[in-house]
Amino acid sequence: MQIYWTPILKIVNEAPDTxxxxxxxxxxxxxxxxxxxxxxxxxxxxxxxxxxSLIRHMSISTLPREGVIGITTRVKPECSTFKSILRDMEIGEQVAIFKTHSNVPLKRAGKNVYLLSAGVGLATFRPIVLEYLENGEGVSHLHSLNVDSSANYLFEDVFTSTDTFTADFVDSRGRYHETVKTLAEDMDGLYYVVGSDDFLRETIATLCERGISREQIVLDKHDFQLDEFFTGKGENSLSS
Ligand SMILES: Cc1cc2nc3c(=O)[nH]c(=O)nc-3n(C[C@H](O)[C@H](O)[C@H](O)COP(=O)(O)OP(=O)(O)OC[C@H]3O[C@@H](n4cnc5c(N)ncnc54)[C@H](O)[C@@H]3O)c2cc1C
Structure with a gap:
């Protein structure tokens, strides 16, 4: 396993605590x-x-062609040891990155793609949207729906609607699920979901209730983790 030690070049304040x-x-x-x-x-x-306690999974919120590795995260006043160390880090200090992998590359299967996320989960989708805007081949339409109870929506420069890309933000889980129900009228779409495990389970339940199949739902999980979300294993399973 190759570990890359690399310096922090810049810290961008995207929104309060983000x-x-x-x-x-x-x-x-x-x-x-x-x-x-x-x-x-x-x-x-x-x-x-x-x-x-010194390692976290993080999505990369940039593309290689942007020339930097972006890691977007929330650091609230009450936070873990990891985040409190991160908060105090300065430009030039080194961090390590390793074991990098995408479970959710953009599928160019001629379908509509729906990106469903909660809060900072939008970071996972930012490079997917940029990739699509550069080359839309094989994707009929791309739509993003993000729920953020703080209403301080992220990356609004990228998540701006165009002819073939549309972006929607809502500030409550109730409105989010109502909107997902409407999106799920597209029985042939692909539904990418990113957020906490509870958010994934709730969204999968809403999609499946509307007749969307497991094969149409894309999660940022390894194959061996997927059964836990779809087949009712685990404490918070769909079948419970
Ligand atoms: C594949 C994958 C990709 C991911 N990508 C990202 C990403 O791009 N960005 C990202 O931010 N996360 C991402 N995560 C989640 C990430 O790994 C962390 O689990 C998450 O950021 C929480 O970090 P933390 O455990 O340091 O807790 P914190 O963020 O510090 O805390 C989590 C919550 O608990 C509260 N809390 C923590 N400590 C206390 C305390 N002492 N008292 C009171 N409240 C407290 C905080 O206020 C916060 O609401 C990803 C996870 C996976 C599996």
């Missing part, structure tokens, strides 16, 4: 749209076993 850490692009490092990585802080690999 920051994008722009990291220098190391030689040879690349990724596909929708990728997530392991984002780790100094000391995470000092002992025999990795110190998990």
């Amino acid at each position: 920051y994008t850490f722009q990291l220098e692009l190391p030689d040879g490092f690349t990724w596909d749209e929708g990728a997530h990585t392991h984002f780790a802080l100094e000391g995470f690999n000092k002992e025999d076993r990795p110190n998990r």
Whole structure:
């Protein structure tokens, strides 16, 4: 496994308590749209076993052609040790990234694609939208729906409607699920979902109630994790 240590170049304040850490692009490092990585802080690999309190999964909110690795996250006043260390980091300090992989590249299957996200989950979709705006081949229409109870919506420069891309933001879960029900009238669409595990389960339930099949739902999970969300295993399963 290759670990890339790379400096923070810039910290962009996207919204209250929400920051994008722009990291220098190391030689040879690349990724596909929708990728997530392991984002780790100094000391995470000092002992025999990795110190998990210094590692988080994070999506990469940029594309390689932007020339920086973007990591977008919320750091609230009450936060984990990881986030409190991150909050105090300065330009030039190094972080580590490793095990980078995309479970959710843009599928160019001639269908409409719906990107459903909660809060900072929109970060996963930003590079997918940029990729689509650059080359829309094989995607009939792209639509994003983001729910954020703070109503401080992210990346509004990218998530602006065009002829073939539409973006919608709502500020309550109730309005979100009502809107998803309407979107799910498209029985042939592909539905990408990003957010907390509870958000995924709730969204899958709404989609499945409307007759959308498992094959049409795309999650940022490895194959071996998918059954837990679709077949009723686990404590918060759909069947319970
Ligand atoms: C594939 C994948 C991709 C992901 N991509 C991203 C991404 O791009 N961006 C992202 O932000 N996350 C992403 N995540 C989630 C990420 O890994 C973290 O789980 C998430 O950011 C929470 O971080 P944290 O555990 O450090 O908690 P925090 O963010 O610090 O806290 C989580 C919540 O608990 C509250 N809290 C924490 N500590 C306290 C305390 N002591 N007292 C009171 N309240 C407290 C916080 O206010 C906050 O509401 C991803 C996860 C996966 C699996």
